[in-house]
Amino acid sequence: MKSIKQEVNDFLYRSMDSHVRIAVTGLSRAGKTAFITSLVNQLLHTSTHQQLPLLSAARDKRLIGAKREPQSNMMVPRFAYDDAMMQLQGAEPNWPEPTRDVSEIRLALKYKPTKRTKKLISSTATLHLDIIDYPGEWLLDLPLLDMEFEAWAESQFAALKGLRLELAKPWLDALQTIDLDAEVSEQQLQEISQLYTDYLKACKDQGLHWVQPGRFVLPGELEGAPVLQFFPCRITDEHKVVRGSNLAMLKARYHEYQTKVVKAFYKQHFSTFDRQIILVDCLQPLNAGYDSFMDMRAALEQLMHSFKYGRSNLLKRLFAPRIDKILFAATKADHVTPDQHANLVSLLQQMVHPAWQTASFENIEISCMSMASIQATQSGFIANNGKSTPAIQGTTLAGDAMTVYPGEVPNKLPSAAYWQKQGFEFTAFRPMSSHHDEPLPHIRVDKVLEYLIGDKLK
Ligand SMILES: Nc1nc2c(ncn2[C@@H]2O[C@H](COP(=O)(O)OP(=O)(O)OP(=O)(O)O)[C@@H](O)[C@H]2O)c(=O)[nH]1
Numbered sequence: 001m002k003s004i005k006q007e008v009n010d011f012l013y014r015s016m017d018s019h020v021r022i023a024v025t026g027l028s029r030a031g032k033t034a035f036i037t038s039l040v041n042q043l044l045h046t047s048t049h050q051q052l053p054l055l056s057a058a059r060d061k062r063l064i065g066a067k068r069e070p071q072s073n074m075m076v077p078r079f080a081y082d083d084a085m086m087q088l089q090g091a092e093p094n095w096p097e098p099t100r101d102v103s104e105i106r107l108a109l110k111y112k113p114t115k116r117t118k119k120l121i122s123s124t125a126t127l128h129l130d131i132i133d134y135p136g137e138w139l140l141d142l143p144l145l146d147m148e149f150e151a152w153a154e155s156q157f158a159a160l161k162g163l164r165l166e167l168a169k170p171w172l173d174a175l176q177t178i179d180l181d182a183e184v185s186e187q188q189l190q191e192i193s194q195l196y197t198d199y200l201k202a203c204k205d206q207g208l209h210w211v212q213p214g215r216f217v218l219p220g221e222l223e224g225a226p227v228l229q230f231f232p233c234r235i236t237d238e239h240k241v242v243r244g245s246n247l248a249m250l251k252a253r254y255h256e257y258q259t260k261v262v263k264a265f266y267k268q269h270f271s272t273f274d275r276q277i278i279l280v281d282c283l284q285p286l287n288a289g290y291d292s293f294m295d296m297r298a299a300l301e302q303l304m305h306s307f308k309y310g311r312s313n314l315l316k317r318l319f320a321p322r323i324d325k326i327l328f329a330a331t332k333a334d335h336v337t338p339d340q341h342a343n344l345v346s347l348l349q350q351m352v353h354p355a356w357q358t359a360s361f362e363n364i365e366i367s368c369m370s371m372a373s374i375q376a377t378q379s380g381f382i383a384n385n386g387k388s389t390p391a392i393q394g395t396t397l398a399g400d401a402m403t404v405y406p407g408e409v410p411n412k413l414p415s416a417a418y419w420q421k422q423g424f425e426f427t428a429f430r431p432m433s434s435h436h437d438e439p440l441p442h443i444r445v446d447k448v449l450e451y452l453i454g455d456k457l458k
């Protein structure tokens with residue numbers, strides 16, 4: 001994977017506190033690509049601009065500059081920073097394309113240290129910063145490591161209620177046609193797997209976030225591979241598995257998925273992260289309604305399990321976890337007026353609260369913030385019946401200028417009745433045009449940076 005020299009270098013950097021791996025995740029469309037693009041862009045401008053006052057090293061003028069470096073892990077695709085910038089800074093600014101896999105980018109930050117030990121070595125120091133993008137859906141697979149095929153299948157059937165049950169119909173109908181004990185039919189397994197995958201994708205499209213197995217909706221490089229061709233079926237624990245049967249194959253593939261996909265992700269990627277930022281788009285479920293909201297909350301709770309390293313923990317058996325800080329960030333804050341930003345944070349806190357409280361997050365610091373990676377609107381005030389009301393102004397995706405007061409963000413988890421009384425309508429805006437020499441406009445990306453790497457730049 002990595003060359004020996006690179007491994008040694010990484011080890012040395014790390015032991016001198018000069019290497020940190022920041023993982024960025026979130027459910028799809030949460031804003032990961034926009035965030036990483038902005039973060040890289042902001043840091044690359046530190047030598048010429050003062051747009052990061054909340055990052056203490058920048059405010060104190062100790063951050064000398066940043067440059068890109070070849071990434072350390074050569075087996076992972078490069079984060080497509082240049083492509084994203086090209087989209088954002090085109091004649092008609094556009095958002096970067098959706099991404100489907102893990103990717104990585106590395107920066108070297110040169111700064112003047114304040115710590116005595118570092119100052120003794122040299123008047124300037126370098127922090128090597130790896131930033132890793134991966135789909136949050138992959139973390140939803142953690143429970144699979146502890147579940148036999150039968151138990152997993154049961155959990156999937158237990159979730160089939162309401163909208164899910166409706167969406168699952170074609171797959172459930174096809175399930176009736178398979179003889180589990182008959183000799184394996186690759187063709188039939190493939191067809192039913194496809195219907196199961198379609199069902200999971202349909203859940204996603206309807207704004208439901210808890211989907212398992214996560215790779216079925218975000219396969220990355222595994223697209224079309226047999227390891228993604230299985231599905232739950234109704235069997236009892238006593239059901240004898242006939243050798244060479246359909247059921248035997250389903251179980252074999254499930255097992256392969258557990259070890260070669262889920263376990264491999266935790267061992268090869270997750271175990272190398274030092275810090276984690278989890279991006280959450282709270283506005284999307286507010287738009288979509290109560291079910292979507294509760295579903296996102298359940299998905300976030302599931303996702304948090306990956307950071308619970310209790311004593312008898314599954315992850316601890318696999319590797320020695322070292323994440324010491326987690327940040328939950330409510331993204332796209334520029335969709336609402338600044339007076340609503342505090343509500344956005346308390347809403348996010350409420351969403352992650354149950355998991356946060358009950359979990360044994362040994363030695364992990366957790367915080368919640370709101371931000372906009374790339375500002376698409378400007379805030380101001382409009383006159384309304386002789387009163388001045390806060391408003392935001394931007395260009396819609398269709399290209400029309402628009403000034404709106406998008407409404408209030410509830411500061412607590414809303415009840416179902418909330419959506420009957422008043423809907424939410426958060427419009428999507430185009431990114432604002434920005435000049436090539438200027439950093440991308442942002443809200444509080446510097447605060448996020450201070451939390452994630454501020455101490456590493458001391
Ligand atoms: N207004 C505003 N919109 C944003 C911001 N960040 C992201 N968005 C919107 O959210 C969409 C998704 O952002 P991405 O950064 O592509 O999200 P992602 O998590 O990488 O999505 P996937 O790659 O599909 O998982 C963008 O196309 C924008 O419409 C932001 O800071 N402000």
Ligand SMILES: [Mg+2]
Binds near residue numbers: 097
């Ligand atoms: Mg992306």
